[in-house]
Amino acid sequence: MTMATALVSVLIQALLVMLLVLLSVAYLTYLERKVAGFIQVRHGPRHVGWKGLLQPIADGIKLLLKENLVPGAADRAVFNLAPMLVVFTAMAVLAVIPWAQGYTVADINIGLLYILSISSLGVYGIVLGGWASNNKYALFASLRSAAQNISYEIPLAMALIGAILYTGTLSMGGIVDAQERGWLVFQNPLHWIGFALYAVAATAETNRLPFDLPEAEAELVAGFHIEYSSMKFALFFMGEYINMIVVSAIAAVVFLGGWRSPVTGGFAGFWATVWTLMGILLWSAFSYGLLRLAFWKKRFLKMSLALVGLGSLLMILDLAGWKAGGGFGLLSSGFWMLLKVFLCLFAMMWARWTYPRYRYDQLMNVCWRILLPLSLGYIMLSGCFRFVANALVGG
Amino acid sequence: MEFIKTLFNFPQVHEWLGQAGYPAVYLGALAGAVLALLIAAVPILMSVCLSPSRPSAAKKAAYECGVPPVGTAREKQMVRFYVVAILFVLFDVETAFLFPWAVAYDMLGLFGLIEMGLFLAILIFGYVYAWKKEALDWVY
Numbered sequence: 402m403t404m405a406t407a408l409v410s411v412l413i414q415a416l417l418v419m420l421l422v423l424l425s426v427a428y429l430t431y432l433e434r435k436v437a438g439f440i441q442v443r444h445g446p447r448h449v450g451w452k453g454l455l456q457p458i459a460d461g462i463k464l465l466l467k468e469n470l471v472p473g474a475a476d477r478a479v480f481n482l483a484p485m486l487v488v489f490t491a492m493a494v495l496a497v498i499p500w501a502q503g504y505t506v507a508d509i510n511i512g513l514l515y516i517l518s519i520s521s522l523g524v525y526g527i528v529l530g531g532w533a534s535n536n537k538y539a540l541f542a543s544l545r546s547a548a549q550n551i552s553y554e555i556p557l558a559m560a561l562i563g564a565i566l567y568t569g570t571l572s573m574g575g576i577v578d579a580q581e582r583g584w585l586v587f588q589n590p591l592h593w594i595g596f597a598l599y600a601v602a603a604t605a606e607t608n609r610l611p612f613d614l615p616e617a618e619a620e621l622v623a624g625f626h627i628e629y630s631s632m633k634f635a636l637f638f639m640g641e642y643i644n645m646i647v648v649s650a651i652a653a654v655v656f657l658g659g660w661r662s663p664v665t666g667g668f669a670g671f672w673a674t675v676w677t678l679m680g681i682l683l684w685s686a687f688s689y690g691l692l693r694l695a696f697w698k699k700r701f702l703k704m705s706l707a708l709v710g711l712g713s714l715l716m717i718l719d720l721a722g723w724k725a726g727g728g729f730g731l732l733s734s735g736f737w738m739l740l741k742v743f744l745c746l747f748a749m750m751w752a753r754w755t756y757p758r759y760r761y762d763q764l765m766n767v768c769w770r771i772l773l774p775l776s777l778g779y780i781m782l783s784g785c786f787r788f789v790a791n792a793l794v795g796g
Numbered sequence: 797m798e799f800i801k802t803l804f805n806f807p808q809v810h811e812w813l814g815q816a817g818y819p820a821v822y823l824g825a826l827a828g829a830v831l832a833l834l835i836a837a838v839p840i841l842m843s844v845c846l847s848p849s850r851p852s853a854a855k856k857a858a859y860e861c862g863v864p865p866v867g868t869a870r871e872k873q874m875v876r877f878y879v880v881a882i883l884f885v886l887f888d889v890e891t892a893f894l895f896p897w898a899v900a901y902d903m904l905g906l907f908g909l910i911e912m913g914l915f916l917a918i919l920i921f922g923y924v925y926a927w928k929k930e931a932l933d934w935v936y
Binding site: 562 | 835869902
């Protein structure tokens with residue numbers, strides 16, 4: 402094998418990941434509208450194609466054929482560059498996320514730091530877009546958005562630092578490997594705080610409701626992308642959804658054990674067994690909830706039965722494979738990783754259609770007066786716990 | 797045929813990259829960045845080629861909910877945003893210190909715990925000072 406072969410292969414892998422993510426972004430918009438419809442007791446899109454499944458494609462074609470408007474007073478070059486910057490920063494980090502066991506495009510040893518640093522550049526796209534529009538609403542929204550995104554970046558990074566103390570590596574693959582005794586949230590109840598902090602900060606980072614101040618429809622009309630139309634608007638939208646996928650993937654990898662199934666414990670020692678039992682309990686509770694929902698709303702029945710059936714089957718296979726000392730395989734590890742990402746995404750949508758929006762001073766207070774001290778405390782507690790555990794067990 | 801088989805044998809490619817050492821592992825990240833740039837640029841180019849362009853004075857005016865726009869948006873802004881930016885710089889530099897500490901924590905032992913405790917204590921002192929000085933208040 403030569404360097405050129407490796408480069409071509411790596412390019413193919415990155416292209417595959419990105420095309421799949423683009424496709425899932427299209428269907429996330431569909432899912433968002435369906436979830437909204439379900440929560441608000443209506444149907445959502447259902448006319449284009451079977452059950453409205455062609456709706457995202459129709460939307461895409463419509464946006465592609467719309468007129469490309471640039472306001473007369475706008476700064477043309479920056480105005481055109483901003484949406485590209487948002488999509489670029491969101492897309493570039495997809496390469497370091499492990500989507501299944503051994504399936505990372507680039508498992509670099511600073512993976513998590515790379516994701517944080519690149520995706521925090523995304524705020525430039527929003528600020529430049531809002532400023533270049535030369536529109537008062539857009540300018541206010543972009544300033545708010547800048548303040549919000551940089552503020553929430555601190556608790557986000559700190560929640561991850563508290564978790565990194567336990568994994569001892571920044572490589573995304575390494576973080577999953579380090580959770581072989583059980584998911585991080587099962588290893589120590591302390592990490593529930595970390596996970597909660599991360600969930601709040603990540604929701605704010607992706608500008609999702611209840612923290613969607615940058616695009617508050619009721620006060621800023623549409624926020625920083627008020628002057629954007631056609632494909633440039635679509636790019637902002639895409640960037641937001643890709644960012645949702647990225648933060649969900651980080652949550653899945655760092656706190657929820659990545660591609661590990663709920664029962665993947667080491668099966669050595671007392672606590673491993675307890676964690677495994679907890680995993681089985683968690684899966685049973687999830688299945689029970691899903692099936693209750695499915696029997697209440699009959700239209701989810703087939704889908705839920707398939708999901709629960711496939712998950713249980715894969716879990717039993719995993720259990721057998723682990724006992725025999727084997728690996729997990731693409732199917733099983735990919736299924737669990739994608740299921741976790743999907744559940745995180747669904748939780749974000751659920752929150753969006755359930756909670757009202759914060760007021761701006763409340764938003765800043767939540768970050769600087771509640772999340773920041775909590776995350777500092779989480780880091781110190783996590784450090785102390787780790788130290789005591791190391792002292793007791795002996796490294 | 798053999799070449800294509802090699803291309804799609806992803807685990808083998810990664811094993812080879814891992815053995816090639818430091819810069820080679822980053823090839824994937826580079827490939828991701830280049831493709832991300834393409835994916836960001838292609839839709840805009842497509843839409844420029846495919847969509848009609850019939851601008852008019854009304855379409856090019858800034859949108860202010862339907863009333864004619866007043867002035868430009870190049871105005872003075874609230875100073876709170878600058879205070880938040882300064883606070884962010886302080887705490888972000890601190891997270892930059894915390895990352896390597898967290899990764900090397902098991903190697904540092906008691907020294908690492910006490911050292912970071914001192915560092916955070918100084919930082920929390922500054923944080924309390926900022927709070928008392930009302931730097932965190934959004935509305936006066």
